[in-house]
Amino acid sequence: MIPNLPDYARLIKDRVGLHFDNAMEALLESALSRRMAEQEISNYYEYYERLRISQDEFDSFVTLITINETYFFRESDTLDLICDKWVPRLLQQRSGPVRILSAGCSSGEEAYSLAIKLHEKYQNGMAQQVEIYGCDIDPVILAKARNACYSSYSFRGVEPLIQQRYFTRTGNLFRLHDEIREKVSFHRTNIIKEQLLPEVDIILLRNVSIYFDTPTRRELHGNLLKMLQPQGALFFGNAETLANNFDILKLEQEEGIFYFCHHREAPKVAPVPRVAVRVPLPRAPVVCEPPAPTVLQCDDWLKKARACLDEKCFSEAEACIACVLRNDPRNQEALLIQGVIALEQREFSQTAGNAQKILAQDEWSAEAKMLLGLAMMWQHQTQQAIAWFKQVVYQEPGYWPAHYYLAEMYRQSELRQPAQRTYRVVMQLLNDEMNNPATVCRLRLPMVFPGNTFRFLCEHQLAQFAHQNG
Ligand SMILES: C[S@@+](CC[C@H](N)C(=O)[O-])C[C@H]1O[C@@H](n2cnc3c(N)ncnc32)[C@H](O)[C@@H]1O
Numbered sequence: 102m103i104p105n106l107p108d109y110a111r112l113i114k115d116r117v118g119l120h121f122d123n124a125m126e127a128l129l130e131s132a133l134s135r136r137m138a139e140q141e142i143s144n145y146y147e148y149y150e151r152l153r154i155s156q157d158e159f160d161s162f163v164t165l166i167t168i169n170e171t172y173f174f175r176e177s178d179t180l181d182l183i184c185d186k187w188v189p190r191l192l193q194q195r196s197g198p199v200r201i202l203s204a205g206c207s208s209g210e211e212a213y214s215l216a217i218k219l220h221e222k223y224q225n226g227m228a229q230q231v232e233i234y235g236c237d238i239d240p241v242i243l244a245k246a247r248n249a250c251y252s253s254y255s256f257r258g259v260e261p262l263i264q265q266r267y268f269t270r271t272g273n274l275f276r277l278h279d280e281i282r283e284k285v286s287f288h289r290t291n292i293i294k295e296q297l298l299p300e301v302d303i304i305l306l307r308n309v310s311i312y313f314d315t316p317t318r319r320e321l322h323g324n325l326l327k328m329l330q331p332q333g334a335l336f337f338g339n340a341e342t343l344a345n346n347f348d349i350l351k352l353e354q355e356e357g358i359f360y361f362c363h364h365r366e367a368p369k370v371a372p373v374p375r376v377a378v379r380v381p382l383p384r385a386p387v388v389c390e391p392p393a394p395t396v397l398q399c400d401d402w403l404k405k406a407r408a409c410l411d412e413k414c415f416s417e418a419e420a421c422i423a424c425v426l427r428n429d430p431r432n433q434e435a436l437l438i439q440g441v442i443a444l445e446q447r448e449f450s451q452t453a454g455n456a457q458k459i460l461a462q463d464e465w466s467a468e469a470k471m472l473l474g475l476a477m478m479w480q481h482q483t484q485q486a487i488a489w490f491k492q493v494v495y496q497e498p499g500y501w502p503a504h505y506y507l508a509e510m511y512r513q514s515e516l517r518q519p520a521q522r523t524y525r526v527v528m529q530l531l532n533d534e535m536n537n538p539a540t541v542c543r544l545r546l547p548m549v550f551p552g553n554t555f556r557f558l559c560e561h562q563l564a565q566f567a568h569q570n571g
Pocket of ligand 1: 290307
């Protein structure tokens with residue numbers, strides 16, 4: 102038990118953006134016990150002061166709390182799009198080198214995967230016109246990236262031929278050939294606060310923002326925007342993109358892959374899927390300041406909460422929900438809306454807690470099960486997510502968003518046949534819905550899933566499968 106846990110959480114968030122929820126607490130505890138033992142400090146308050154004052158100590162500590170999970174050719178279709186479309190297009194537009202940044206690069210697999218792909222495609226010609234950079238907050242992992250020596254764990258899903266062509270085996274490790282290693286340079290950068298270099302054409306920020314809360318992700322967008330060339334693109338991991346859609350940058354997609362770029366005209370309301378209130382409410386009455394805590398009846402508070410949620414005014418939505426729950430702590434709709442707000446803010450334990458409270462009252466609440474599935478999915482607890490989404494589709498076989506996320510989870514678990522089958526079910530349900538809108542199956546979940554975009558994603562995934570099946 103860390104008595105001054107909030108102090109540590111605040112310090113870490115302020116310095117590097119990492120947000121501590123319940124799941125991360127164990128990581129923090131183990132990091133603290135290790136560093137405190139090494140420093141021969143037994144008092145949490147004393148160690149906190151050391152951490153606050155000493156940058157060296159903070160550097161040694163940060164390496165213990167970062168999650169560096171990565172591997173070669175992760176979500177490879179994004180890398181293909183960059184190599185096959187973006188790089189040649191940018192080089193057609195101008196002569197200078199194309200700059201690509203792998204932000205939160207961990208041990209370098211992402212940046213090197215790009216270098217390998219570019220080399221495969223263009224050999225030394227075009228590849229020489231591309232500069233690849235990697236940056237990370239963790240100095241230890243950066244040393245590993247520069248060393249470019251990997252265990253077989255980093256090669257999940259890598260074609261043996263590529264591994265043989267670009268790596269030399271030494272014992273249990275595989276060393277990347279210098280020819281590729283030298284194409285990437287690695288730097289220590291805090292991506293929340295610092296800009297590594299100007300005029301970057303492509304920024305990959307994949308599987309990093311999941312550790313930040315919403316305000317930090319917004320701040321991060323603002324910071325990355327300053328680095329991004331006017332024609333450039335910012336790519337998140339597939340599952341992260343929607344949670345990063347703040348309309349600071351414009352969301353675009355190409356070949357089913359989403360990315361952000363500069364607004365070319367005045368920003369408008371985001372045209373793509375994002376969590377939003379389903380019930381359309383007039384915009385004018387949306388109050389983005391804490392409401393006075395009386396008078397309005399629960400229904401009005403709930404309406405207001407939904408409207409605030411739609412406007413992404415989370416703390417205001419929370420305040421409205423608090424008014425309802427003060428009167429009626431078991432109000433299922435309030436618990437549901439609060440669960441969605443928590444999901445948006447990546448506070449998954451709160452989402453799960455709310456969903457469980459609803460299930461305690463109504464074991465057939467498909468909404469609560471859907472929330473649990475989404476919360477598990479976002480935490481990469483794929484098997485649990487599958488279990489929840491399956492329950493939703495058994496109960497509500499016409500609810501295509503549950504089928505869609507189930508398909509996604511199958512795909513991520515390499516369950517190719519079930520994934521393809523389930524994507525087809527989604528397409529079928531979307532077609533039925535288009536032909537006969539009266540048959541649409543909805544849940545009372547205050548989230549919107551735009552059918553067109555999801556249809557596109559299904560088509561894309563099915564095409565990928567078809568391509569892989571030859
Ligand atoms: C899970 S890894 C992602 C690696 C790679 N991008 C991928 O998708 O496979 C997340 C990395 O983000 C880094 N990171 C976390 N906060 C950061 C910050 N504020 N600035 C730079 N890097 C950060 C961590 O050190 C970690 O190596």
